[in-house]
Amino acid sequence: MKEEVFFGEGMVNVKKDYPDLYEAIVGLNEAIYTGKVLDYRTQKLIALGINAASADKRATEKQMMSAMKEFSITKDEIVDVLRVVLLTSGMPPFTKAMKILYDLED
Amino acid sequence: MKEEVFFGEGMVNVKKDYPDLYEAIVGLNEAIYTGKVLDYRTQKLIALGINAASADKRATEKQMMSAMKEFSITKDEIVDVLRVVLLTSGMPPFTKAMKILYDLED
Amino acid sequence: MKEEVFFGEGMVNVKKDYPDLYEAIVGLNEAIYTGKVLDYRTQKLIALGINAASADKRATEKQMMSAMKEFSITKDEIVDVLRVVLLTSGMPPFTKAMKILYDLED
Amino acid sequence: MKEEVFFGEGMVNVKKDYPDLYEAIVGLNEAIYTGKVLDYRTQKLIALGINAASADKRATEKQMMSAMKEFSITKDEIVDVLRVVLLTSGMPPFTKAMKILYDLED
Amino acid sequence: MKEEVFFGEGMVNVKKDYPDLYEAIVGLNEAIYTGKVLDYRTQKLIALGINAASADKRATEKQMMSAMKEFSITKDEIVDVLRVVLLTSGMPPFTKAMKILYDLED
Amino acid sequence: MKEEVFFGEGMVNVKKDYPDLYEAIVGLNEAIYTGKVLDYRTQKLIALGINAASADKRATEKQMMSAMKEFSITKDEIVDVLRVVLLTSGMPPFTKAMKILYDLED
Numbered sequence: 001m002k003e004e005v006f007f008g009e010g011m012v013n014v015k016k017d018y019p020d021l022y023e024a025i026v027g028l029n030e031a032i033y034t035g036k037v038l039d040y041r042t043q044k045l046i047a048l049g050i051n052a053a054s055a056d057k058r059a060t061e062k063q064m065m066s067a068m069k070e071f072s073i074t075k076d077e078i079v080d081v082l083r084v085v086l087l088t089s090g091m092p093p094f095t096k097a098m099k100i101l102y103d104l105e106d
Numbered sequence: 107m108k109e110e111v112f113f114g115e116g117m118v119n120v121k122k123d124y125p126d127l128y129e130a131i132v133g134l135n136e137a138i139y140t141g142k143v144l145d146y147r148t149q150k151l152i153a154l155g156i157n158a159a160s161a162d163k164r165a166t167e168k169q170m171m172s173a174m175k176e177f178s179i180t181k182d183e184i185v186d187v188l189r190v191v192l193l194t195s196g197m198p199p200f201t202k203a204m205k206i207l208y209d210l211e212d
Numbered sequence: 213m214k215e216e217v218f219f220g221e222g223m224v225n226v227k228k229d230y231p232d233l234y235e236a237i238v239g240l241n242e243a244i245y246t247g248k249v250l251d252y253r254t255q256k257l258i259a260l261g262i263n264a265a266s267a268d269k270r271a272t273e274k275q276m277m278s279a280m281k282e283f284s285i286t287k288d289e290i291v292d293v294l295r296v297v298l299l300t301s302g303m304p305p306f307t308k309a310m311k312i313l314y315d316l317e318d
Numbered sequence: 319m320k321e322e323v324f325f326g327e328g329m330v331n332v333k334k335d336y337p338d339l340y341e342a343i344v345g346l347n348e349a350i351y352t353g354k355v356l357d358y359r360t361q362k363l364i365a366l367g368i369n370a371a372s373a374d375k376r377a378t379e380k381q382m383m384s385a386m387k388e389f390s391i392t393k394d395e396i397v398d399v400l401r402v403v404l405l406t407s408g409m410p411p412f413t414k415a416m417k418i419l420y421d422l423e424d
Numbered sequence: 425m426k427e428e429v430f431f432g433e434g435m436v437n438v439k440k441d442y443p444d445l446y447e448a449i450v451g452l453n454e455a456i457y458t459g460k461v462l463d464y465r466t467q468k469l470i471a472l473g474i475n476a477a478s479a480d481k482r483a484t485e486k487q488m489m490s491a492m493k494e495f496s497i498t499k500d501e502i503v504d505v506l507r508v509v510l511l512t513s514g515m516p517p518f519t520k521a522m523k524i525l526y527d528l529e530d
Numbered sequence: 531m532k533e534e535v536f537f538g539e540g541m542v543n544v545k546k547d548y549p550d551l552y553e554a555i556v557g558l559n560e561a562i563y564t565g566k567v568l569d570y571r572t573q574k575l576i577a578l579g580i581n582a583a584s585a586d587k588r589a590t591e592k593q594m595m596s597a598m599k600e601f602s603i604t605k606d607e608i609v610d611v612l613r614v615v616l617l618t619s620g621m622p623p624f625t626k627a628m629k630i631l632y633d634l635e636d
Contacts, residue, residue, distance in 0.1 A: 010519040013526050018503060024554075024561030025515075031554030032193045035186030042148060043190050049152040050159045050194045051516060055268050056479050059516035079230060080141030084152045086237075087138045090408040092263060092271035095222040102225050116413040119420050124397060130243030131409075137236030157410060161586050162373050165410035185548060196514040197555075198581060198589035201540040208543050244405045247398030254360060255402050258367040262406045265368045267480050291442060292353035296361050299350045300368045302620040303449075304475060304483035307434040314437050328625040331632050336609060342455030343621075349448030369622060374585050377622035456617045459610030466572060467614050470579040474618045477580045504565030508573050511562045512580045 041071050048073075049081045052097040053089040061100050068104070075101065147177050154179075155187045158203040159195040167206050174210070181207065253283050260285075261293045264309040265301040273312050280316070287313065359389050366391075367399045370415040371407040379418050386422070393419065465495050472497075473505045476521040477513040485524050492528070499525065571601050578603075579611045582627040583619040591630050598634070605631065 015022040033040050044067050051059040067073040078101055086094040121128040139146050150173050157165040173179040184207055192200035227234040245252050256279050263271040279285040290313055298306035333340040351358050362385050369377040385391040396419055404412035439446040457464050468491050475483040491497040502525055510518040545552040563570050574597050581589040597603040608631055616624040 010523045010526070014522060018566075020564070021503075021507060021510075021561045024558045025510075027557045028193065028554045031551045032189040034550070035189055036182045036548075037180065038151070038183055038186035042151065043186065045144070045148065046152050046155040046187055046190045047194055050155050050190065053156045053159070054479070054516070055266070055271075056516050056520070057270075058481075058520055059479075074143065076142045077144055079233075080144035080149065081152055083138040083141055083233060084149050084156065086233075086408070087134060088153055088156045088408045088410060090404070090406045091237075092266070092268055092406060096268070096270055098226060099222045102222070116417045116420070120416060124248075126246070127243045127397075127401060127404075130240045131404075133239045134236045137233045140232070142230075160373070160410070161584070161589075162410055162414070163588075164375075164414055165373075185551075189551060192514070192551075192555075194514045194516060196510070196512045198512060198584070198586055202586070202588055204544060205540045208540070240405065244401040247401055248394045249392065250363070250395055250398035254363065255398065257356070257360065258364050258399055258402045259406055261364040262367050262371045262402065265371065267478070267483075269482075286355065288354045289356055291445075292356035292361065293364055295350040295353055295445060296364045296368065298445075298449075298620075299346065300365055300620045300622060302616070302618045304478070304480050304618060308480070308482055310438060311434045314434070328629045328632070332628060336460075338458070339455045339609075339613060339616075342452045343616075345451045346448045349445045352444070354442075372585070372622070374622055374626070376587075376626055377585075452617065456613040459613055460606045461604065462575070462607055462610035466575065467610065469568070469572065470576050470611055470614045471618055473576040474579050474583045474614065477583070498567065500566045501568055504568035504573065505576055507562040507565055508576045508580065511558065512577055 041073070044071055044073065045077070045081055048078065049084055052082060052085045053093055055089075055093040055096055057096065057100065060097050061104070064101060064104055075105065147179070150177055150179065151183070151187055154184065155190055158188060158191045159199055161195075161199040161202055163202065163206065166203050167210070170207060170210055181211065253285070256283055256285065257289070257293055260290065261296055264294060264297045265305055267301075267305040267308055269308065269312065272309050273316070276313060276316055287317065359391070362389055362391065363395070363399055366396065367402055370400060370403045371411055373407075373411040373414055375414065375418065378415050379422070382419060382422055393423065465497070468495055468497065469501070469505055472502065473508055476506060476509045477517055479513075479517040479520055481520065481524065484521050485528070488525060488528055499529065571603070574601055574603065575607070575611055578608065579614055582612060582615045583623055585619075585623040585626055587626065587630060590627050591634070594631060594634055605635065 011022065011025070014025070033043055035043055044063070048060070048063040048067055051063045064078060067078065068075075079098075082094055082097050082101070085097060117128070117131070120131070139149055141149055150169070154166070154169040154173055157169045170184060173184065174181075185204075188200055188203050188207070191203060223234070223237070226237070245255055247255055256275070260272070260275040260279055263275045276290060279290065280287075291310075294306055294309050294313070297309060329340070329343070332343070351361055353361055362381070366378070366381040366385055369381045382396060385396065386393075397416075400412055400415050400419070403415060435446070435449070438449070457467055459467055468487070472484070472487040472491055475487045488502060491502065492499075503522075506518055506521050506525070509521060541552070541555070544555070563573055565573055574593070578590070578593040578597055581593045594608060597608065598605075609628075612624055612627050612631070615627060
């Protein structure tokens with residue numbers, strides 16, 4: 001199931017046209033999210049923070065949707081992630097991510 | 107105590123020479139790490155992930171030291187953070203952060 | 213007034229739902245733009261340069277609008293900022309920002 | 319004179335071994351720092367802000383040295399630039415640049 | 425011809441309103457793409473890789489279109505570039521660039 | 531052999547302590563550098579360009595050493611890569627990479 005959660009639409013094409021690459025990504029993904037000690041949910045929060053910090057709208061949106069749908073991560077939890085984004089990465093990525101979050105809510 | 111944990115040496119000068127700026131940073135820091143729902147420890151893991159993802163040696167080193175000293179965050183927990191860094195940000199920030207981690211251990 | 217200038221729509225939600233965070237951001241903003249020696253207008257030009265250099269369309273657009281509306285910063289002044297962006301950050305952020313500038317003009 | 323100010327040691331090798339590239343960079347540099355309306359000093363402050371925001375130690379250090387030596391830009395002026403860096407880019411580039419500034423002072 | 429290939433719409437305005445800057449960019453562009461040993465096609469692949477790695481949608485799209493139209497660079501060649509992007513820069517820029525590539529194909 | 535070329539010292543520790551992660555990285559690496567159409571050498575040039583563009587000293591240095599040792603990539607070829615870095619990413623990463631290149635030569 002993890003794969004469906006993780007991979008967006010773009011990966012459908014990779015699977016069809018570049019199966020060797022797809023297999024490697026699946027293998028990598030398995031190794032990432034079978035951490036030794038942190039649970040998958042915490043790792044998703046970290047991924048969300050990293051994506052939001054890079055001010056990448058598309059990646060942030062996808063992570064937020066996956067976080068809320070698959071892990072029942074709440075809006076307040078996401079805001080707590082974005083607090084860290086504000087401190088480490090400044091206002092532009094913070095306000096961009098806040099806007100994405102509120103737009104998703106509507 | 108949070109302030110001592112958070113602020114590095116550089117902030118001593120800010121406090122002395124630019125007290126208005128220092129006060130604002132203290133206020134910001136308080137608002138960041140008094141999240142509504144996530145605990146401080148989880149927020150530190152997120153900050154660590156963001157810093158490592160940006161391949162900033164100095165910031166990553168400081169976050170790792172603070173994480174291990176003040177929160178007893180273990181090496182395996184940090185590696186689980188770095189797994190996410192590998193997936194979201196690629197090999198160079200991952201190997202750089204792994205090297206910092208092993209150097210700190212010695 | 214500075215707050216209205218500075219804060220975009222996203223901040224309205226922060227103020228309503230996360231007042232502690234909002235207060236900290238207001239405090240930070242005050243400390244940033246009450247510099248000791250540089251005037252506010254020069255600091256806005258610097259913020260504009262940093263945002264354009266990071267190739268963040270949303271942040272660049274907002275800074276340009278605020279710069280032109282609130283500080284009567286001219287198109288030629290913005291282009292002089294973007295010259296520095298070209299030298300320090302390359303063609304993609306430069307051409308992106310030039311396009312934003314000309315689109316705003318229309 | 320502008321060229322000596324602008325170009326670091328690395329450019330000596332470019333001039334010797336890749337004169338075509340060197341000429342293009344000189345031409346670019348002339349076009350950047352002969353802005354239409356902003357003076358050279360203001361453009362240097364913007365370049366300093368962009369370099370510090372990218373957390374690039376080497377580039378930040380060079381810009382600070384050039385700013386102080388060639389333009390008599392003061393420490394307080396640089397801190398006012400770094401205030402903007404803090405707001406737009408977060409704590410890690412801010413504290414890194416503050417440390418560089420204080421180390422240069424000593 | 426190289427100029428038409430290289431410069432997007434935004435440069436039309438630069439040429440008209442800021443001819444000095446335009447000339448410097450043309451000179452720079454000439455010096456970049458008249459490499460000593462690598463051919464222009466290989467340099468375009470490198471530029472494509474750098475733009476995709478920075479997750480800049482607009483720049484990546486432009487580079488891909490120019491690569492396919494002017495240099496008959498194939499989809500499989502671009503995917504081989506994006507493999508390197510995945511390894512060096514992680515999943516978000518990789519999946520973003522893959523989506524741009526497949527959207528361009530349609 | 532590709533693995534020895536690719537992986538730096540840091541990976542020795544990953545192999546020993548986190549074999550699952552190591553296996554995934556090996557698998558990924560195989561999928562990256564067995565491109566369909568571009569040869570390995572060209573992909574290395576692209577990786578070098580991406581690393582230099584991100585102004586990451588450690589990663590740039592490693593890529594340059596690997597490029598020169600394992601693929602007999604010449605100094606002039608690397609400079610042709612760095613020309614593209616200058617155009618896409620500006621002076622600071624360009625001059626930093628040029629300095630690394632000349633330091634390696636000595």
